Amino acid sequence: MVTLRTVSLFFVLCSFVSGSLASSKPLGSHPASGPCASCHSELASVLPKNHPEIGQASFAACAKCHILATEGGTAQENGFSTRIHLAHEGAKVSLDCTVCHSYVPGKSFGIIGQSISWGAPKEDDLAAMKESLNSWAQSNHTDHLHAMAKIDCGGCHGKEAPLLDTTVENSRCLSCHGPLEKLAAKTTPKDLPGRNPHKSHLGDVACTVCHHAHSDSSVYCLNCHNNFRMTIPAGGQ
Numbered sequence: 001m002v003t004l005r006t007v008s009l010f011f012v013l014c015s016f017v018s019g020s021l022a023s024s025k026p027l028g029s030h031p032a033s034g035p036c037a038s039c040h041s042e043l044a045s046v047l048p049k050n051h052p053e054i055g056q057a058s059f060a061a062c063a064k065c066h067i068l069a070t071e072g073g074t075a076q077e078n079g080f081s082t083r084i085h086l087a088h089e090g091a092k093v094s095l096d097c098t099v100c101h102s103y104v105p106g107k108s109f110g111i112i113g114q115s116i117s118w119g120a121p122k123e124d125d126l127a128a129m130k131e132s133l134n135s136w137a138q139s140n141h142t143d144h145l146h147a148m149a150k151i152d153c154g155g156c157h158g159k160e161a162p163l164l165d166t167t168v169e170n171s172r173c174l175s176c177h178g179p180l181e182k183l184a185a186k187t188t189p190k191d192l193p194g195r196n197p198h199k200s201h202l203g204d205v206a207c208t209v210c211h212h213a214h215s216d217s218s219v220y221c222l223n224c225h226n227n228f229r230m231t232i233p234a235g236g237q
């Protein structure tokens with residue numbers, strides 16, 4: 001079913017979309033190639049307003065200025081990766097990952113036409129990645145708050161493709177949200193300072209005990225203190 005939907009979507013795209021997304025031949029002397037050419041004969045025309053001039057560039061040219069995840073993986077925003085994934089993996093357009101990604105199960109995961117690979121996801125890993133990407137693109141979970149702030153998978157997980165059962169260490173979260181003392185200062189309740197999710201008698205706990213990235217978050221304190229009033233961002237309330 002997925003393949004069928006993807007294939008028919010492709011035809012719908014090719015027949016409806018004109019101009020920037022037309023399937024007509026590119027104007028330059030070299031035929032467009034790479035993972036984008038089948039839909040965007042001119043990549044320049046889908047770039048954001050005020051984007052630097054790139055001429056008749058194919059996808060390979062993007063890497064000259066936008067560091068691909070192989071070298072990146074640092075805890076920072078990546079508007080390039082975020083915009084590309086949101087544009088093609090949202091409610092309106094949903095492409096199969098392998099339209100753009102080269103993938104050999106258990107061996108490699110990269111970008112078509114580029115000799116790079118970010119880890120070796122197996123098929124069930126890729127299924128989990130798809131599920132997480134879907135959530136990141138359009139859920140009301142913590143991941144989506146990050147997509148809106150241009151934080152992609154690599155911003156939290158690093159450059160390797162995130163596999164099943166992977167998680168994220170506190171130090172990674174704190175490289176953007178820390179230091180912990182500052183975070184704790186922000187969330188100290190005036191009425192009862194001890195009721196602080198980030199500084200309590202629990203001591204040093206994983207952020208992910210409460211903040212789930214790809215599902216509803218929940219306040220662990222309430223397991224015992226059912227009389228506390230506490231809410232958490234993306235808690236599904």
Ligand code: HEC
Pocket residue numbers: 010013021035036037038039040043046047048059083084087088093095099100
């Ligand atoms: C199967 C067809 C298809 C392929 C392949 C494809 N795209 Fe797209 N792309 C689309 C459609 C459809 C849109 C949405 C157009 C719109 O929003 O009007 C889009 C939108 C975009 C946008 C606009 C994003 C924004 O935020 O406004 C960019 C940039 C883009 N594509 C780049 C790429 C790049 C780079 C590749 C290759 C890595 C690629 N596309 C491959 C169909 C495709």
Ligand code: HEC
Pocket residue numbers: 043044047048051052053054057058059061062063064065066078079080083084150
């Ligand atoms: C000459 C250098 C250069 C090239 C080549 C280039 N870009 Fe960019 N791009 C930039 C700069 C500079 C910005 C603005 C700063 C930023 O967001 O990185 C930008 C921003 C973007 C953004 C918006 C990011 C955001 O934060 O919203 C997208 C999407 C994008 N570029 C896509 C592409 C694609 C697709 C290609 C290849 C077809 C490409 N760029 C090639 C320099 C370049």
Ligand code: HEC
Pocket residue numbers: 066067068069070072078080081084085088089095096097098099100101111118129130133134152153154155159160161162
């Ligand atoms: C339209 C093309 C396109 C599609 C479709 C696409 N990707 Fe990507 N993906 C890219 C590009 C381009 C990069 C490199 C971005 C960078 O390094 O900044 C990338 C990078 C990644 C990364 C590396 C880490 C990161 O966040 O930068 C992961 C993981 C990933 N994609 C997962 C997926 C999954 C899972 C799917 C399918 C649900 C998917 N992608 C569909 C174009 C695409």
Ligand code: HEC
Pocket residue numbers: 125128129130132133134136142143146147151152153154155156157162163164165166167168208211212213214215
């Ligand atoms: C805000 C940081 C953050 C971002 C952004 C993020 N993740 Fe995650 N991811 C996590 C955390 C934390 C976990 C551990 C499980 C949980 O808390 O939901 C996780 C778990 C996973 C898992 C394992 C799921 C399982 O069922 O075992 C996969 C696969 C994954 N992420 C893929 C992705 C992909 C693909 C993206 C980009 C679309 C992404 N993540 C973006 C933080 C993040």
Ligand code: HEC
Pocket residue numbers: 074075076077142145146149151155156168172173174175176177207208211213233
């Ligand atoms: C690369 C930087 C970065 C990383 C890594 C990161 N975040 Fe975020 N996070 C942001 C940004 C930016 C926002 C949106 C702006 C804001 O609200 O602070 C955000 C939003 C949030 C929010 C919502 C805040 C609110 O006021 O609604 C929570 C909760 C959160 N992040 C928790 C986490 C957790 C837990 C991790 C680790 C699993 C993590 N973040 C990893 C940058 C990051």
Ligand code: HEC
Pocket residue numbers: 170173174177180183186187188197198205206207208209210211218219220221230231232233
């Ligand atoms: C025991 C549960 C719990 C743990 C563990 C936890 N948090 Fe929180 N977090 C919460 C709750 C509850 C809130 C909402 C607090 C509020 O609204 O005052 C919150 C709020 C936040 C916010 C938004 C703060 C703001 O500006 O309002 C960020 C960012 C955040 N947490 C990051 C983290 C990080 C990073 C870690 C790990 C070092 C972590 N949290 C560990 C429960 C937790």
Ligand code: HEC
Pocket residue numbers: 193194195196197198199200201202220221222223224225
């Ligand atoms: C495993 C159960 C458990 C969890 C989880 C737990 N507590 Fe407690 N907490 C207790 C017990 C037992 C006491 C001591 C008995 C009492 O005074 O209620 C206590 C006492 C307290 C007190 C002082 C007494 C009061 O009720 O004012 C505060 C404040 C408090 N906890 C905050 C927290 C916060 C904040 C969290 C989450 C970050 C948390 N606790 C998580 C069991 C727990």
